[in-house]
Amino acid sequence: MPIHEHLRDFHELPVFEFPDLLHEPDGAGELPAPETVAWRVRIDTDDEEQPWADAFARFLDTVDTTAVRALVVGAWNEVYDTSAKDVIDALVAARDRLPALRALFLGDIVGEEAEISWIVQGAVAPLLEAFPELAEFAVRGAQELSFGPLRHERLRRLTIESGGLPAEVVRQVAASELPALTHLDLWLGTPEYGGDAGVTDLAPILAGARLPSLQHLGLRNSQIQDEVCAALASAPVVARLAALDVSMGVLTDEGAAALLAGQPLTHLDALDMRHHYLSDGMCARLREALEPAGVRLDLDRGRADSHHEPDGSVWRWVAVGE
Template sequence: MSFDEHLTEFAGLPVVAFTPDTEPDEPLPPAGEAAWAVRGDWNDEPYPRLFERFMAAVDTTRVTALVIGFWGWDDAAGLGAATLTAAADRFPNLRALFLGDILDEEYHLSWIPHADITPLVEAFPRLERLEVRGGDGLELRAPRSDALKVLRFESGGLPSGVVRAVAAGDLPALEELDLWFGVRNYGGDATVDDLAPIFEGTRLPALRHLGLQNGEFQDDIAAALASAPVVARLESLALGMGMLSDRGAEALLSGQPLTHLERLDLGFHYLSEPMMERLRAALPGVEIDLDHPQGQPSEPWQPWQGFLFVQVTE
């Protein structure tokens, strides 16, 4: 998977870009009718200056959805989040934020320079949707929010500290959680043990969708979910994009019933044809995504790390 197009819609609103090419007298839509994307580029305008121009041109008190695009190279780690955090009082109605709408041609996914985003989360206690792309340098302390409903991390290497922070967070309204783990070579050092508080079902009481994807340890995740209390109240479960094999699928089929699910997303996987047929037969009322099969290695019950890869890394 590559990111070769910017977001065109976010939080139910059309995305309108504000870039270094945006002219001072350029007509803009009403502030509350767009998801505003503030995107830098390779020119000499620093991102904080671009953001100041955006705030001067748009009534930020009416902005409900914001997309933070390219903010600079290695020496700008965390600059996008820090710039917004410093201006939090200018965005009293912000409810949805995408941090890192950055294309491969601007910065590869696993190179996007982040820092600790905890101050950003704390600065917007009424935020209902937070999506973050990239993992390099990303840090997070256990978040607390009574408003957050959607939390998503797209990464080719999600640090274990971020995973543990999410698992330890106090997020009573959270309905959708997606974590892309990535690989160790790009900082994805989480393990299935880091997810234990989520599996136990005592946290995240409103959770209805759980996506644990793009990992090297998808089989271990599937085995843990086979008896995890959280599964019983899910409506959809996503375990694709990674090294899911017949071993993980067997664990799912041998565990607790999954027939209550509306959707099971296993797209991009290493399942055999017989296993895919077993899944379809066992879950006739469930919408199952089995797209993008990656074939079978020669010794299917051996450790496969030398043969397999996850969908998104660099």
């Protein structure tokens, strides 16, 4: 499934779209106080009249950006062919004009603009280097994405949404030093869209040594969700988590059984397994094992329906692919 809706909230702020002043020059009449919203700056992906950087320049000239706390980058020109390099360069160049920025989302792009696996990203390490006070960073799309490795002292939440996350990017995240990170969410995706990471690439994350503050771990939207769950069953990082998210992927009874047979999970506040391919019997086992201990268990099946071929083969899909 594609992503159909733009972000409504980000960094605990409502998202407000900065008006298109090129085509509607009077659109800036009533703007909210700069610190009260997450500002989205985007253009029509096929608009040849204004580069994203021009729309961003108008934002900088119109809004008191010294008070802006959160910024959402929407579509830029031809996101399916053009990388985010110019966007990243414009943001880095504006770092002194955004001293209060604490949250950045790169690529709030929905299916009608470009499918998630079509979005061409770039090297995002310069953004994190330019904004050392950033507490939250999220990126959607993984074509040409590069993360580091890097060290960031203040980052608390990191999210990478993809239909296929390359193993090299997973290794770059795993090799990064993020001592303040409490929330890590990786959408691993499928090989068809570049998601070639395996559990060995996740090993440093599962060990947790570079993530001493981690409380929420999401390894989801994965074709290899069973293998991920089997690795989590003995992963040292799990013992100190408050929340574990293995949702949106191809999770079957095999992966759930491995997770239940491993280390105790009753210390968790929440275990998210939405969009799964579990039997009713396995769902019952999970509830019996975890809910009496107070674990909030999400077993919403969503649209996870297996397709059975006449030859006996079974097809299953992640929640967000193309």
